[in-house]
Amino acid sequence: MPKERGENVVATNRKARHDYLIGETYEAGLVLTGTEVKSLRAGRASLVDGYAFIEGGEMWLDAVHIPEYSQGTWTNHPPRRKRKMLLHKAEIIKISHKTKEGGYTLVPLKIYFSDGRAKVEIAVAKGKKDYDKRQALRERQDKRESDRAISSRKHLGE
Numbered sequence: 001m002p003k004e005r006g007e008n009v010v011a012t013n014r015k016a017r018h019d020y021l022i023g024e025t026y027e028a029g030l031v032l033t034g035t036e037v038k039s040l041r042a043g044r045a046s047l048v049d050g051y052a053f054i055e056g057g058e059m060w061l062d063a064v065h066i067p068e069y070s071q072g073t074w075t076n077h078p079p080r081r082k083r084k085m086l087l088h089k090a091e092i093i094k095i096s097h098k099t100k101e102g103g104y105t106l107v108p109l110k111i112y113f114s115d116g117r118a119k120v121e122i123a124v125a126k127g128k129k130d131y132d133k134r135q136a137l138r139e140r141q142d143k144r145e146s147d148r149a150i151s152s153r154k155h156l157g158e
Contacts (some may be wrong), residue, residue: 004116012110013047018133019098020107020125026095028059029086030111030118033077035069042069042116045111052085052122054096059085059145061108061120085120098124 016022032040061083068076069135071120087095098104109121128136 004113005147006115008113010043010111010113011045011047013050013108015048015058016107016109016123016125018128018136020105020123020127021132022107023104023124023126024098025089025109025121025123026087027114028120028122030061030120031084032066032118033075035072035075036066036077036083037118038072039066039069040111040113047108047111052108054056054092054099054106057089057092059087059095061085061122064108064111075122082133095124103127 044067046065048065050061052059052061054060063080064081066077067079067139095106099106103126104124105127107123107125109123111118111120113119
């Protein structure tokens with residue numbers, strides 16, 4: 001019986017949603033050492049440069065920075081190492097076919113604890129071009145301006 005309930009988010013990759021068109025998302029378990037878990041529980045991690053890949057029928061997470069545990073000794077872990085992700089074989093095969101289509105990559109979106117177990121949410125994503133990023137930014141600004149105009153009209157009418 002897990003001691004914790006619910007979801008406790010440790011780190012999110014907000015830049016991924018800006019740089020990629022997010023497709024399907026998957027939840028995967030992480031194989032971690034003891035000091036990595038303690039460091040994550042302290043809320044320290046960075047997904048900025050992280051990516052996932054499939055090698056030998058297994059899914060791996062690489063370049064995710066989990067800093068060394070401050071009270072750790074010689075048992076501390078390297079901050080950026082390959083970490084195995086736990087997924088069902090059918091999911092790995094499905095993701096593999098999707099990434100081999102071309103233009104798709106695997107991006108970690110967030111690391112969190114779900115009922116006391118470390119999980120990572122990964123997405124099959126396609127990179128955005130610069131003009132797509134500018135267009136998305138313009139649409140967001142236009143929506144914000146229209147919402148602002150609507151709310152100011154409501155306040156003037158009252």
